[in-house]
Amino acid sequence: MNNRRKQKCAAAFIAFLFLSLATVLLMNDARVSAAADGSITGTVKLSGTPPHMRGIDMSKDPYCVKQHQNSPAHMENVVVGSGGGLENVVLFISTGLSGSAASAVPSMKPEFDQKGCMYTPHVMAVDAGQDYEVVNSDQTTHNIHPLPSPGTGNIGWNKSQPPGAPPITTSWKSPEAIPVKCNIHPWMHGWHVVVKGPYAVTDENGNYTIKNVPPGSYTVKAWQEEYGDQEAKVTVGAGQAAKADFTFKAK
Amino acid sequence: MRTPHFTILACAVAVLAFAGISSAQVTAYQEHQWLNSPAAVSHIGTITGHAQDAAMDYRRYCVVCHGEIGDGNGESARWFDPPLYPKPRDFTLAVFECRSTPTGTLPTDEDLFNTIARGMDRSNMPPWNTFTRQERADLVAWIKHFSPRWQTEKPGTPIVIPPEPEVTADRVKAGRDVFARVQCWKCHGVTGRANGPSASTLQNDLGQPIAAYNFQEGSRPKCGSTDQDIYRIFMTGLDGTPMPSFADNIKPDEAWDLVFYLRTLQPFPSKEKDIANQLGLTPVTPATGP
Numbered sequence: 001m002n003n004r005r006k007q008k009c010a011a012a013f014i015a016f017l018f019l020s021l022a023t024v025l026l027m028n029d030a031r032v033s034a035a036a037d038g039s040i041t042g043t044v045k046l047s048g049t050p051p052h053m054r055g056i057d058m059s060k061d062p063y064c065v066k067q068h069q070n071s072p073a074h075m076e077n078v079v080v081g082s083g084g085g086l087e088n089v090v091l092f093i094s095t096g097l098s099g100s101a102a103s104a105v106p107s108m109k110p111e112f113d114q115k116g117c118m119y120t121p122h123v124m125a126v127d128a129g130q131d132y133e134v135v136n137s138d139q140t141t142h143n144i145h146p147l148p149s150p151g152t153g154n155i156g157w158n159k160s161q162p163p164g165a166p167p168i169t170t171s172w173k174s175p176e177a178i179p180v181k182c183n184i185h186p187w188m189h190g191w192h193v194v195v196k197g198p199y200a201v202t203d204e205n206g207n208y209t210i211k212n213v214p215p216g217s218y219t220v221k222a223w224q225e226e227y228g229d230q231e232a233k234v235t236v237g238a239g240q241a242a243k244a245d246f247t248f249k250a251k
Numbered sequence: 252m253r254t255p256h257f258t259i260l261a262c263a264v265a266v267l268a269f270a271g272i273s274s275a276q277v278t279a280y281q282e283h284q285w286l287n288s289p290a291a292v293s294h295i296g297t298i299t300g301h302a303q304d305a306a307m308d309y310r311r312y313c314v315v316c317h318g319e320i321g322d323g324n325g326e327s328a329r330w331f332d333p334p335l336y337p338k339p340r341d342f343t344l345a346v347f348e349c350r351s352t353p354t355g356t357l358p359t360d361e362d363l364f365n366t367i368a369r370g371m372d373r374s375n376m377p378p379w380n381t382f383t384r385q386e387r388a389d390l391v392a393w394i395k396h397f398s399p400r401w402q403t404e405k406p407g408t409p410i411v412i413p414p415e416p417e418v419t420a421d422r423v424k425a426g427r428d429v430f431a432r433v434q435c436w437k438c439h440g441v442t443g444r445a446n447g448p449s450a451s452t453l454q455n456d457l458g459q460p461i462a463a464y465n466f467q468e469g470s471r472p473k474c475g476s477t478d479q480d481i482y483r484i485f486m487t488g489l490d491g492t493p494m495p496s497f498a499d500n501i502k503p504d505e506a507w508d509l510v511f512y513l514r515t516l517q518p519f520p521s522k523e524k525d526i527a528n529q530l531g532l533t534p535v536t537p538a539t540g541p
Contacts (some may be wrong), residue, residue: 060448061437139436143495147456150344151399156456157355158488160495162433168499183493184437186452224462 027181036238040220041196041209044089044202045060049251050080051226058188063140064117064185076122077226078250085206086248088123089224092195093210096166096218102197105130109169112180112190114142119180119190122224128175134168136161144168146180146192154174154178154194177223191225209241282396284343284384290401293360293391299390300360302396308386309393316375318375319343321397327375334462339372346456346488349474354496356407357400363391373462374472410486413503418511421453423526426512429505431535432506433497438463443516448537456491463493466516481510
């Protein structure tokens, strides 16, 4: 390369560094007002025939069997309510949030309970850096064993929780869908879905509302453990509720 | 002839390469950096280990199982058949079973140093006490260059093990209560024979079958067989396996009681076993709750 080209290349490189810097600065802007916050609301549905959720044999632990004497336990990978509403879908904003809105962490602590040898909720959404509590309501020992992927910044751990043990309060560092299991009861499988910014999880009818969304244009992402991600573009006006519905197709 | 387009392309490649350094992929450049970073050094007492000095030893003795890039996929690894012969450790994950540090934290240099010397019972990892202490310290530094976790995280603070109390009948009995309360029997079985109701479905974090420790068999626990080692095993958990940490649920004093009770399940003559025989201790009854 001659000198001129070297200069050009250096200029492009410096421009890139400036752009990176500008992005970092932009991400640190202050939130202007919370009063004008709007929301994103909608319904997530499943089209087609919902997959069969097989029953769970809990005979390894008579205590667990007793908890389901009157209501047999089933897998919860795909839970469809009346009208095809899909439960346990996590909705969050993947692009468009300002730095401060994305890093704001709610003071509320979500609870992840072990009840009837199942996880309640089956899918817990939580902000990066937000404390959550793991509770054992059962009269049997569980071990809580989250398995984050390597390289995400989240580090796995494995703790026991015998009957009557105090809650475990902890948090995750980076956005990621983390599978959680209990080695003692191998059917127990749940999720900690770590996001940045406001989020919601669909109820038994597939309905959701993401609250506290500052006005702006966003990409909303819907995450389901079997069917993956879907995206939609929305624009939220001051104090308004924007609508975004999703439909996943049964495999 | 070079065109301006070529220049633009060259710039774009340079910029992308610069941006790529921050990604999770290990590049030759990163490997070089890690080998020359403060994390590529180990401190074992007065010995300082240097990663570069271990390259030959690793290639000669370790690579066949643990692999060129430390991912546990050496050419012998495919013949390892878990649970009888667990797969070699994947150093790129930096998840280690035998630690003095809490669950979810990196082990200390001494922990890795001791594991190399002790080997892992009931696996293909023999005791490598044939190495000098310096060589082992160098290998510890080398192992640490395989995962970026050693660049960004510090090892956990080792748990505090209080001085071992005198073995008494009360303590052995109290240990039996702890064994029942935290339900060790779910995997290890009421007599410690590794035949608890959950034993048959145990898997490690990589989805490979794994066996619970059989106290009655007479083999050494894989993270050491002293009283302190056993205390450490259940208070830190064996990360990467189903064995959780009980640090939140067993108080230090109770932990010693449990160590003494666990000794009564082993087939070796011991003071604890004599006491259990005198007391006529029976195996715990699996509680099924209300």
